[in-house]
Amino acid sequence: MSTTEPRTTVGEALIHLLEVHGVDTVFGIPGVHTVELYRGLARSNIRHVTPRHEQGAAFMADGYARASSRPGVAFVITGPGLTNAVTAMGQARADSVPMLVVSGVNAMPTLGKGLGYLHELPDQRGMMEKVALSSTRVTSPEDLPEALARAFALFSSARPGPVHIEIPTDVMVKPANSIAPAPRNSATPLPDPAAVAKTARIAMQSRKPLILAGGGAKEAEAALRALAERLDAPVVETANARGLMHGHALTVPASPSLKAVRRLMAEADFVIAAGTEFGPTDYDMYGDGGLVVPANLVRIDIDAAQLARRPATVVIEADCQAALEALLDAIEALPASPESLSGASRASATREAAWAEIGPALQTQARAVETIRDALPGAIIVGDSTQPVYAANLYYDHDRPGGWFNAATGFGALGYGPPAAIGAALAVPDAPVVCLTGDGGFQFTLPEIGAALDAGANVIFVVWNNRGYREIETSMREVGVEPVGVSPAPPDFLKLADAYGIAAERLATIDELPAALARAKAAQKPRIIEISVE
Structure with a gap:
């Protein structure tokens, strides 16, 4: 032998x-x-x-x-x-x-x-x-x-x-019998004590502090909350930070591209930017050049190259959680401010102004996202480039850290939502997962619903069907371009779902959505809910 x-x-x-x-x-x-x-x-x-x-x-x-x-x-x-x-x-x-x-x-x-x-x-x-x-x-x-x-x-x-x-x-095909794992040799940069001390000195002299939280801070909720409360500072969240400090009096879940949020930033005398790159899709999505870099800006980022792209009074190259915890140890509670200048008052005024600024049409679309959140607490909502996602990126407060993400910022890849939601459902099988997509974007990666069925990924696909690329059509009209190429006819999504063996239903109004989501969650299988939008 x-x-x-x-x-x-x-x-x-x-x-x-x-x-x-x-x-x-x-x-x-x-x-x-x-x-x-x-x-x-x-x-x-x-x-x-x-x-x-x-x-x-x-x-x-x-x-x-x-x-x-x-x-x-x-x-x-x-x-x-x-x-x-x-x-x-x-x-x-x-x-x-x-x-x-x-x-x-x-x-x-x-x-x-x-x-x-x-x-x-x-x-x-x-x-x-x-x-x-x-x-x-x-x-x-x-x-x-x-x-x-x-x-x-x-x-x-x-x-x-x-x-x-x-x-x-x-x-x-080569033999690899002797292969053994190599050590990772990973060392996360630690916060520079001098930078932390300088930040603390500036903080102690401020009267209108503010925190900007980006996607890099999504794993640091406890430290972020504690530091915000210590400073009595409103926390403005970019789209990738939504879900942090849900419902907190200091939370401003609104885009820094909005005038109301920019006013809050301009009035601040001390700003900590944690894990945010100041990208235009977050800070200047309308391309009006209205972003003004705040005074006494402290930037926290794990990437030195990223820190070098935007000047700041102090830079702290470190993981957000480590940096925020170091600042928490170094900064004492500030003297109480008059009620009109308190962090909660400033945050509340900004929330109200930002909500009013987006207007009735976008408010209606953002409320559709709130309907999903309230019907499925703790859900992961994965968005594609579609109108309710655009609206919610402007103003929406999610209830789960890291539970709201989409491709409508940054690179902006259409068709992202359905497959990304499948990946999320397999990663966190105990959480409800909703893919919020439009009829146009859904067709980019529609066959992946078959993969969801194969893999047992219990994604609820909510399709906002406005029969075309409505956001692009609107953009064309606003600049005097006669719309061309923006009305691809959608298929009958219910028949396609049936062909894959997936249950589906079509809703006439948003009011029907909570009950439909409850049915979909109870089924514990992939399901499609189409909302017809006129």
Whole structure:
């Protein structure tokens, strides 16, 4: 009887190392160039989810990462599989979402020679280096552990985003019996005591402090709340920070692009900006150039390059939670302000003015989102680029930290919602998950409802059907352009749902939505609710 150790390939080693790094789910579509990467997957503890398109795989990985705060992982084939995933990687980079994309690439002797091999690109890794934070080619079995260790170290110690690893087909099959995990060597930058002390001195002299919270602060709710209360400072939340401090008297869940919020910022004499990049889609979405950088601005960000892009009085390069906790230790409670200047009064006045500013039409759409929140407390609502999502990004207070996210800011990829919601539902199966999408965006990634059924992702797809790209049509009319190309006829979503074996219903008014959501939640299966909007 032979005592030879069973042969392990690079593909099998990949699966083992992913398990070591805590990966429990992979989204991907296998192909002839990646078959070897799947070797051993069936014997592992990693769940594989098959989307209907590689873009869906990466969007699912994005939603999984945002909902779980763990990296999402996608497997895609060489060439078209990877180019299909690029859009989703762009969205992940814009929103600092940890995503690992593992692809194949043609055999090493053929690379860059233009010989016409299947799925060949002139320079696949060169292309990915323009989108991903990094792109690494594994050229020998010994390269694999280090490539994965670097990726997961980046996810945990720096500003995250998409990372790409490609494995040539002739390397995938090589023996890898001696492969062992490499150490991560991740060290998150700690707050500079001098910067913290300087911030504390400025804070103690302020009378109208303010906090701006971005997506980088979504894991730091307790510290954020405590510091806001210590300073008696209103907290303005960008779209990616919604859900923090829900219902709190100091919370201002409104866009910094609104005039009411800009007034609050302009009147502040001390501002802490925690985990926000000051991007135009949050701070100048109307392109009017009205943002004025606040005086005595303190910026907290884990990324030094990001801090360098916007000048500030003090910069603190650190994770938001660590920085906010350090400031909490250093800053004493400020003297009580007159009622008219108190943080709660300033926040309340700003909320009222911001709500009035968005106007009746957007208020109606934002109330539709509030209806979902109130019908399904603690739900994760994943949005696409559709009118109620635009409205709620302007003003909406969610009830779960990290439970409101969408692609209507930053990169703005249409079709994001359905697959991202599937990823979120698989990451957090105990939470209700709602995908809020429009009829136009839903058609970008509509087949992924089949993947939801296959994977047991109990997503409630709420389709805002206004029969076209209404927001773009409005934008055209506002600048005197006769609308063209904005009225693609939607299909009968109920019939399509039936073809997939998914229950669906059509509502005539928003008033019917709470009961429909209750029915969908009770079903514990994917379900479609269409709202016809005139």
